[in-house]
Amino acid sequence: MKAEYEQHKRGRSIIGFSFSFKQKSKPKTINHERDPSTVDMFCNLSDSQINTYSSVLSKVHSISDLAGNKDYQAFAIWIANILRDPSSVREETAKRIFKALRTETDFKG
Numbered sequence: 001m002k003a004e005y006e007q008h009k010r011g012r013s014i015i016g017f018s019f020s021f022k023q024k025s026k027p028k029t030i031n032h033e034r035d036p037s038t039v040d041m042f043c044n045l046s047d048s049q050i051n052t053y054s055s056v057l058s059k060v061h062s063i064s065d066l067a068g069n070k071d072y073q074a075f076a077i078w079i080a081n082i083l084r085d086p087s088s089v090r091e092e093t094a095k096r097i098f099k100a101l102r103t104e105t106d107f108k109g
Contacts, residue, residue, distance in 0.1 A: 045083055053105055054080035060104045063096055 002024055008016040045053070057063065058076035067075040079097060086094035101107050 049107075050080050050083045051076075053101060053107060054083060056105050057097065057100055060100050062104065063100045066093065066096070 002022045004020045004022075006018045006020075007014050008018065054076045055072075057079050058067070058072045067078075070078060082089055082094055082097050083101070086098070
């Protein structure tokens with residue numbers, strides 16, 4: 001509710017008030033349906049989850065070609081950075097990482 005008032009004076013003395021009330025406009029609703037063709041930019045992963053899942057994903061065969069010459073630990077750090085900020089790499093790469101997160105681990109996000 002929004003309330004407004006107006007003073008009524010006679011000379012310097014206040015002799016009354018008028019009040020008016022209005023209903024505030026309702027906030028617009030946002031459609032929360034997920035577009036399956038976009039990268040999940042907000043998975044709400046904690047740092048602990050990112051460390052755990054990046055370690056698991058570093059050993060997944062379906063994305064092992066992304067490792068290049070990195071060892072498992074370096075590849076896990078690289079994956080962790082993508083899980084924190086998917087826009088830091090090409091969209092196709094981020095999609096592959098998030099697809100592997102959903103299909104190759106127990107992640108339910």
